[in-house]
Amino acid sequence: MSAVPARTRIKFCGLTRPADVRRAVALGVDALGFVLWPASKRAVDVATLAELAAEVPAFVTRVGLFVDAAPELVEQCAPHLDLLQFHGNESPAECERYGRAWIKALRMRDGLDLHREAARYSASSALLLDAYRPGVPGGTGEVFDWSRIPATLTKPVILAGGLTPDNIGRAIHQVGPHAVDVSGGIEAFPGGKESAAMAAFVREVAIANQTRKTTG
Ligand SMILES: O=C(O)c1ccccc1NCC(=O)[C@H](O)[C@H](O)COP(=O)(O)O
Numbered sequence: 001m002s003a004v005p006a007r008t009r010i011k012f013c014g015l016t017r018p019a020d021v022r023r024a025v026a027l028g029v030d031a032l033g034f035v036l037w038p039a040s041k042r043a044v045d046v047a048t049l050a051e052l053a054a055e056v057p058a059f060v061t062r063v064g065l066f067v068d069a070a071p072e073l074v075e076q077c078a079p080h081l082d083l084l085q086f087h088g089n090e091s092p093a094e095c096e097r098y099g100r101a102w103i104k105a106l107r108m109r110d111g112l113d114l115h116r117e118a119a120r121y122s123a124s125s126a127l128l129l130d131a132y133r134p135g136v137p138g139g140t141g142e143v144f145d146w147s148r149i150p151a152t153l154t155k156p157v158i159l160a161g162g163l164t165p166d167n168i169g170r171a172i173h174q175v176g177p178h179a180v181d182v183s184g185g186i187e188a189f190p191g192g193k194e195s196a197a198m199a200a201f202v203r204e205v206a207i208a209n210q211t212r213k214t215t216g
Pocket residue numbers: 013014033035037040041042065067087130137138139140141142160161162163181182183184185
């Protein structure tokens with residue numbers, strides 16, 4: 001990353017319940033992710049997406065997660081979303097075809113060249129870096145080796161994978177990401193967020209934001 005951002009932003013992912021959406025908004029979370037991959041334990045359908053999205057006020061970003069989705073599904077969801085997040089093998093052209101802002105999730109398998117991926121997905125708004133587990137496109141709850149993220153990466157980084165209230169301070173100090181993304185680390189069960197854990201995560205990010213050096 002060229003400069004450490006003044007504030008690391010927060011995305012909560014895998015929301016399925018209106019009450020969790022309202023709680024996240026009240027806590028000041030910047031972005032909310034909705035999983036539109038039907039095989040996920042956290043999947044929502046288009047009708048539920050519409051219901052959840054209606055709870056989100058201006059200036060909080062509604063993010064839709066897709067895994068090699070049919071274009072028709074993305075088009076149906078798009079009116080309820082501000083940002084598209086692609087977790088599968090989508091090519092840059094497939095990510096761009098909707099004319100919407102998008103981010104690409106990259107799973108940190110061995111040998112992944114982040115500079116090459118950043119050049120390939122240069123039209124993305126950011127790269128979301130997540131743990132790699134074969135056959136699992138996201139939401140693994142696993143941490144990857146953060147030292148693999150080059151400080152010279154020019155795309156904004158959204159750090160994901162196994163983040164919790166306990167490790168998020170260390171993550172922000174070490175990586176200095178544009179944003180952090182959490183799902184399992186604030187859950188009572190898949191798709192059901194835990195109110196105290198959500199608050200603890202936001203608190204720990206605020207502490208880390210106050211105590212780290214910025215250069216940007
Ligand atoms: O959560 C899922 O089931 C899921 C399925 C398919 C694609 C993405 C999915 N989740 C993405 C996320 O929730 C997060 O962006 C990220 O993977 C972090 O999850 P976690 O390690 O549980 O914090």
